[in-house]
Amino acid sequence: MVKNCEVAEEITVPLPVIRRQPDSAAPRGGIRLSLSAQEVKEAVFVSGCGQSGASDFNGPDLAPELASEPLGPTQLAQALVLEQFLDLEVPPPEQWLRTLYFELVRLRRHTHLLTVGFAQFGLRAALTELLFCHRLVVEQLEVFPAPASAGSIFQPGGSRRPPDTEFYRRAATLLESLPARLAEVEDFFEHPVFLDRTRGVGELEIEAALDWNITGPALRATGVDWDLRRTAPCCKYEAVDFKLPVGNNGDLYDRFLVRLKEMQQSLKIVEQVLEQLPEFEAVDNVPEVIRKADCNSQGTSRECNFSNTEFQLPETGISLALEASCGEQGWELEAGEKGRLVCRLRRRPGIYNLQLLLNLLPGCSAAEARATINSFETV
Amino acid sequence: MTASNQEVDPDEIVNFIGESVSEPGTLRSTTTEQGTLRVEIPATALVEVCRSLKDTAPYYFLHFSRISDRKGAGGKEAVELIYHLYSFNLDRRLQLSVKVDRGSNLPTLRSLWSGAAWPEQNCVRRFNLKFKNRAAPAAGATGNEWAPAGVVSDSLEESFEEIFRFREAVDNW
Numbered sequence: 329m330v331k332n333c334e335v336a337e338e339i340t341v342p343l344p345v346i347r348r349q350p351d352s353a354a355p356r357g358g359i360r361l362s363l364s365a366q367e368v369k370e371a372v373f374v375s376g377c378g379q380s381g382a383s384d385f386n387g388p389d390l391a392p393e394l395a396s397e398p399l400g401p402t403q404l405a406q407a408l409v410l411e412q413f414l415d416l417e418v419p420p421p422e423q424w425l426r427t428l429y430f431e432l433v434r435l436r437r438h439t440h441l442l443t444v445g446f447a448q449f450g451l452r453a454a455l456t457e458l459l460f461c462h463r464l465v466v467e468q469l470e471v472f473p474a475p476a477s478a479g480s481i482f483q484p485g486g487s488r489r490p491p492d493t494e495f496y497r498r499a500a501t502l503l504e505s506l507p508a509r510l511a512e513v514e515d516f517f518e519h520p521v522f523l524d525r526t527r528g529v530g531e532l533e534i535e536a537a538l539d540w541n542i543t544g545p546a547l548r549a550t551g552v553d554w555d556l557r558r559t560a561p562c563c564k565y566e567a568v569d570f571k572l573p574v575g576n577n578g579d580l581y582d583r584f585l586v587r588l589k590e591m592q593q594s595l596k597i598v599e600q601v602l603e604q605l606p607e608f609e610a611v612d613n614v615p616e617v618i619r620k621a622d623c624n625s626q627g628t629s630r631e632c633n634f635s636n637t638e639f640q641l642p643e644t645g646i647s648l649a650l651e652a653s654c655g656e657q658g659w660e661l662e663a664g665e666k667g668r669l670v671c672r673l674r675r676r677p678g679i680y681n682l683q684l685l686l687n688l689l690p691g692c693s694a695a696e697a698r699a700t701i702n703s704f705e706t707v
Numbered sequence: 708m709t710a711s712n713q714e715v716d717p718d719e720i721v722n723f724i725g726e727s728v729s730e731p732g733t734l735r736s737t738t739t740e741q742g743t744l745r746v747e748i749p750a751t752a753l754v755e756v757c758r759s760l761k762d763t764a765p766y767y768f769l770h771f772s773r774i775s776d777r778k779g780a781g782g783k784e785a786v787e788l789i790y791h792l793y794s795f796n797l798d799r800r801l802q803l804s805v806k807v808d809r810g811s812n813l814p815t816l817r818s819l820w821s822g823a824a825w826p827e828q829n830c831v832r833r834f835n836l837k838f839k840n841r842a843a844p845a846a847g848a849t850g851n852e853w854a855p856a857g858v859v860s861d862s863l864e865e866s867f868e869e870i871f872r873f874r875e876a877v878d879n880w
Contacts, residue, residue, distance in 0.1 A: 357869075357873045358872075373870050373873070375870075412740070427726070538820075539820055539821045541820060543770075644737060644745060645740075649772070656772060658775070662775075663778065674771060674773055679870060682824060686863055
């Protein structure tokens with residue numbers, strides 16, 4: 329007996345889940361694809377914030393260890409903005425550690441995206457290597473003090489708390505293990521299944537990338553070697569030597585390969601930071617003006633009260649552009665309510681990627697659309 | 708394409724912008740704390756100025772980063788929008804400042820950058836601005852010369868509302 333098979337006319341591809349803690353419920357989002365004869369006709373973003381959307385998100389939900397996202401990058405970016413505003417000098421050891429932290433977050437995010445990518449192609453051996461890499465990176469991130477604590481690199485002005493032995497032990501393990509593991513993953517880039525599913529798929533030309541304001545690895549995959557760590561370096565980026573991997577075709581293959589190569593470069597940066605990390609003096613460096621500023625954090629915003637100080641927001645404001653793992657982040661310090669100042673994230677690179685996807689996907693096959701969605705960082 | 712370090716004097720950029728503006732004498736320029744040139748231009752000249760900056764050597768401001776905003780000086784309804792551009796050729800950032808009132812019409816940059824849809828939608832939400840194409844009026848026309856932009860599809864507008872909800876949920880979580 330032949331069954332009549334119904335071909336789905338609508339599928340929802342969930343965006344990779346980022347959770348603060350394993351197993352905690354997180355807002356979810358996805359792209360709903362309207363299909364006709366397995367070709368995408370329309371792509372619409374849907375959120376799982378309400379009841380009706382939640383059931384759509386049954387996509388790949390990998391091990392809980394992949395999910396948790398530290399608040400550190402947000403806090404660190406806000407600290408950099410406030411330091412600019414207050415013209416604070418940050419001791420060199422802090423700056424080196426911050427550089428290290430940014431690269432660990434990049435490693436973590438890239439591993440996450442590559443893991444989701446390889447999972448969809450069924451290349452389990454590569455997946456195993458990537459999960460191992462992810463665990464090591466997360467273990468290294470765990471030895472940083474909590475962002476909210478006074479003795480952390482995430483506070484404006486920093487606080488000279490030297491890394492402990494565990495930090496160096498985990499860093500040594502990271503540098504010993506990861507290069508070889510990433511080299512194993514790189515071998516899978518020649519796997520026939522991987523080549524077949526990624527070469528020429530989801531191609532993005534330079535002109536289209538610039539038209540849609542794309543930045544980060546997706547832009548570099550088209551051949552544009554622009555990176556804010558080079559053109560507007562913060563922390564100690566101008567003191568480290570690293571290459572900028574770029575692609576040729578802007579397809580899935582290039583977007584994944586650029587990320588892998590960036591991870592290899594991140595490890596080189598980590599190595600240089602550890603070699604050059606100066607001695608710490610255990611002195612509390614958090615300025616009085618910050619202690620009295622009564623700062624509150626809410627999501628990606630931080631509000632502070634400097635109204636009783638000599639620090640006034642300049643006429644032209646304060647802004648900072650940072651190279652996050654998915655592209656250019658734009659932070660601004662703005663006037664808030666009742667004389668307070670608010671540090672806000674005003675440019676989210678993931679949303680520009682999302683906007684592009686909604687326009688790029690119509691005309692693709694369903695399988696290509698899924699793969700293309702998972703090659704962009706959107707959250 | 709590589710970011711290069713071709714040197715161009717800020718005054719040269721201001722003069723070049725002045726060529727696209729009907730009253731160049733009204734241009735005001737300043738430099739931000741980070742050393743970025745900011746030029747105030749009339750809203751009506753926005754598209755022409757951006758097109759010139761984008762298409763003309765040696766400027767080639769190809770990257771449109773974002774629109775930021777702040778309260779304007781002209782009263783409760785006044786808003787100042789800052790358009791952030793970047794030139795790979797000059798390795799230089801530029802800000803164009805446009806002063807408007809809440810609820811007013813503004814020309815859309817979507818004919819130059821499709822990606823302008825998202826930051827403009829943000830401005831619609833925050834300040835009730837209306838982004839439209841400014842079609843050249845026919846001779847003797849007395850009607851409204853603003854035409855609907857029509858570049859953003861209905862599904863994209865629908866998605867934007869969902870993205871706003873999602874983003875707020877992520878921010879507050």
